[in-house]
Amino acid sequence: MDAQLDLTRLKGVGPKLKEQLQRLNIQSLSELLFHLPFRYEDRSRIQPIGSLNHQQPAVVQGEVRAADVLMGKRRSLLVKLADHTGTISLRFYHFNAAQKKQFQRGALVRCYGEARRGASGLELYHPEYQILQDGQEELPDARLTPVYPATEGISQQRLRLLMEQALEFLRADSVPLTDLLPPEWLAQWRLPTLKQALLFLHQPPTDVRLEQLMTASHPAQRRLILEELLAHQLSMHRLRSKVQQDGAPVIQPDGSLRQQLIDSLPFSPTGAQQRVTDEIIADLAKPLPMLRLVQGDVGSGKTLVAALAACQALQAGYQVALMAPTEILAEQHFINMSRWFEPLGVKTGWLAGKTRGKARNQSLADIANGDARLVIGTHALFQDEVQFSQLGLVIIDEQHRFGVHQRLSLKEKGNLDGQSPHQLIMTATPIPRTLAMSAYADLDTSIIDELPPGRSPIQTVTVSDNRREEVIYRVAGACQNGAQAYWVCTLIEESEALQCQAAENTAAELIEQLPHLRIGLVHGRLKAQEKAAIMSAFKAHELDLLVATTVIEVGVDVPNASLMVIENPERLGLAQLHQLRGRVGRGSVASHCVLLYKTPLSMTGKQRLQVMRDSQDGFYIAEQDLMIRGPGEVLGTRQTGLQTLRVADLQRDGELLPAVREMATHLWDNHPHVVAPLIDRWLGEAERFAAV
Template sequence: MRPDRLNSYFASLTTLKGVGPKIGQAFSRLLRGDVLQPSRRIDLLLHMPVAVIDRSLQPSLAEAPDGFIVTVRLTIDKHLPPPRNNKRVPYRVLAHDETGEITLTYFHANGGYLERQMPVGSVRFVSGRLERFNGVPQITHPDHVVDEDDFASMPLIEPVYPLTAGLSGKVVHKTVQACLEEMPPLPEWQETALLDREHWPAFHEALDRIHNPIGLSDLDLLSPARRRIAYDECLASQLALSLVRSNVKKAKGLARQWDGKLKDALIDALPFTLTGSQQQAIAEIEADLALPERMLRLVQGDVGSGKTMVALMAAADVIESGAQAAMMAPTDLLARQHYQSVRRLCETVGIRVAVMTGKDSAAVKRQILQALEKGDIDFLIGTHALFQQSVVFADLGLAIVDEQHRFGVQQRLMLSDKGVATDLLVMTATPIPRTLVLTHYGDMDVSLLTEKPAGRKPIETRTMSLDRLGELVSRLAAQLEKGAKCYWVCPLVEESELLDATAAEERHESLKAVFGHRVELIHGRMSAEEKKSAMDHFKDGDAQILVATTVIEVGVDVPEATIMVIEHAERFGLAQLHQLRGRVGRGDKASSCILLFQGPLGSVAKERLNMMRETEDGFRIAEADLRLRGEGDVLGTKQSGMPGFRVTDAEAHKDLMEMARKEARLIVEMDPGLQGKRGEPLRDLLYLFGRDEAILLLKAG
């Protein structure tokens, strides 16, 4: 598959001297997030340093400034090991230069090793932070101790990398250098004119400059070396998306024909009127469906803007044209919610709708699959279960993917490959800043839903300190007496479902002591049946408080719920707070959201909570979120930095993303199979940045 010239880039780090199985596992954890995924040299080369240590200050001991990192030339005078069996006394090495004396201090040291490293009478260059105790200079655990020969090659500007348990900066730096030495230069994939205009170095040189910086400016996000690598990454991403797009478009679409009666019947059955932007989005979708090309459209709408209705109208048109529609949601809970929200409408107008998730019994699945293949189901709603090979449609005309950022490009394609000329509609309730729309949906046309359905009242948002919890509970009691329903969301304690569940269970117990059987609990570790039972009791039974972890973030729809309490709101990202708040205010009653926080608040947390009080505009919130916490979280992934991106920064490199998008479209127009002179190097680029999916398409297409 991969050309041989890339072999050394993809070789495991354990093939390098000094990287044994244990260190290899630590690298895997750092670079791939999983000890079972072997880390490769390219992963380390794209692991960017975040700061530098400057060792260039080389004063005499008399002039050395207190508290600074210095590099000094010393003569070793004497070793003072600690008294036997007294671990608390450090091992000390006395040394001097022409202007004064110094003590090098080591705790829990291996004396034999230090004696070999610094024989008495030898000259050594020592680098570390110098501090004075009673006027005498001292360096505790020097970072470097080298002889004259090694000093000639010691880097005086040293990069600092993000680390993980079991890895020191020294090991990472040494391994990076070994990777750089064994990296053969590759044919250039960027245009010479671009490199000249931007003053960008070659790929190999750029990596060398980033990992061996001459000064702090080399690590700047806007330095020529960093921008070069970021542009490579942007181009790989946009080129992959463009190839997917051209592949989908190339697979001939169907110009669908329908007369709109089914959609009109649905609109008549609605208890409300569609908003202007819903009508606009439906018109854009219908224009796509009528073309002999496959549709690739993203419907982006804020919480509660009515995306599900837009999708249902599109499904009605496709069903009327004689084909089937499928809708895929990221969770079992969400798939069943969608089913509940459209079932009555579908039955009213004669659309045969069903729901299928991985949690269904074998017998239920078998029944649904038979009906689907025979064409007795018009509209199937489900989870990842829809990807399975056993799922066969009579004629899948429209695939709808909800909460798209949780599914990769590959999964989108797998679903649309279930039919001939299947049109694809993708929906997200995460308002995404333009930069990120380009990053993740460079291959799609976009429809925006900017209005809330008529009759929705604004949500009053307030902040409250956790030490006023008792006051909140008594105010809540008064509201429950009037029949109100309330969500109470507990925070992610950390990335652990077990601990999240514990936090929720404890709050559930304490509220139950006050409100008895009116309190229900739902969290990620419960079975689908338990979740459904809790949800039903809250939605249709006499439960009035639902204590939950963030499993309710997307798609849960209980119009009677008018109060949202978010505990430890300072721990949540803005986009997540906004999503959670959107679970209330879905009916015609006034709703409120209480953000409980634990003081004192940092400046970012304070700004976040203020923004929530100020606005309900998801797009303003998304832009602020991007500014406050890095774009990883805007799309729901936890690490900062763009999901799937290692070098590119959304804010600093947004011009590069726009450039790369234009360039990628041009490449695919001129050379759709990447067969030309530049095609081979561009394939290297796709491999290096992990966009191999696109190469599979070239081979298949």
């Protein structure tokens, strides 16, 4: 690290404090300057003590009248402070003898805190304070006081003192912070320079509109937000260009295998499926690796689009790998693909983590010698020992379950004379536009925005769990009239064992209450064959009611199932609820989904269930999910890049993204020298970690 950026240049920073600062991802002076306040307090005016109200944050100044240690339930130090308008108590639960000694009778103290009602009237709990020396009637700060994200062992006071020193270095130009945006952009957007923006945000004057700072609409904040979003876009650009450096096999459209597949189906592809397939075929014919994301709402027929894309590569003599995040979904794909492709003379292979012994060795051999042309599996396909003969196309289902860049390791598998395989990524979790433009900026996007004909709308109702008996009675009635139903058990604990236990208990209870119904149970701990047997029995209508954990969230298709009960829906995200609900409504019968919630519901719980009642549009639901939960959770925590947004907020700043995309392309083409420094400034370690 450059010596002039080392934190030990600041007074008071030794090895211990340096280590604590690392917990805040601060390892250099410039990283300290980018550690921005998350709110501000106005401490520029001293309030008369007599005018304070409950829960009012304020600066007060007065004389110490008494300081006593009280031995109640908890030992505390109580300091009485008075000015000409009244008296207030300062209460400290954590204090030492030296602190008590500071509060001599008659000492002048200025402190800041929130007044609250306590045992002795209004009290300030653990206020920040300063003992003023005789004649030191210094004026309060004429700037707003910043409040920083902190960590154990580093107080706000300590952070502010370090920041004061760092800002002195910045003023003296001792920290090399280059302005990386073209000056004409700053003029066009009316933005300050980087140095001006940082000085302002660490020490804003009191005449600034506080609400402007709180909504991040001040030009100093916009300047940093713009730069950070640009860094993320450029990081995705760089990722894409790395992937495309190798080139890819040119797969020309012939279309005869595709036509054979279409002719063998009992239905025709929808217009949307046809359009997206055409986009993919155009990509495959280019000498660059395709990087395409296909989004389709629940039941829109992504699997068929994947199969039609696979036809193209298979016919040209290449292998195709299809990877899914769970065994149950991978199995579902394997069943569908085998049914479609085996009659056309294409051998399908299978590989999952649980494939062992002889079966595994046989699978690996078939993949390596090219006998298995279409290979389906879980992330076991990533493993080192898996070698393909001629991998031309990789299809990844539910990409957000795998982490942003994990898919790049499959690219190594296809190295055909220095060329990369094409990549098709599919998701049934519609991604809000703002997220797609940032998290998936390295991908082209296609949307299947049309459901196959004959699908029935799903009526969704919310019912409190004290009406559980009534719900069981309704399920019994529906099943006796020939319908089939799912009963989904969710548990807040991550533990699969507890989820399975809950499902087993619910199944036992329902079997006892509904002896005339054929009831099955499926959960994540069953062996693959058991799961498959139960699912096919349900599909063949040998079972009326299927009790399940959320393993049935994706890929299960039983057109006769028209009723679903989801227990504790408030514990799931909207996207997952929408996925689960999509298991019904696959036939022409009117379908129902009952959300059986536990009372009382939190505000967020109420919001989520209301969204589910109001809409069946996956994109609307995804937008609402983003508003309720934020981007990190919607995409899954493995989306490393987005977790590192420091000043930008995709929800709040989403409208900047179209401009940011154009600006990123402009910088990439016309100012390539600023690309790496920009990415490094904002993503640093995170980008290197993301590129795994």
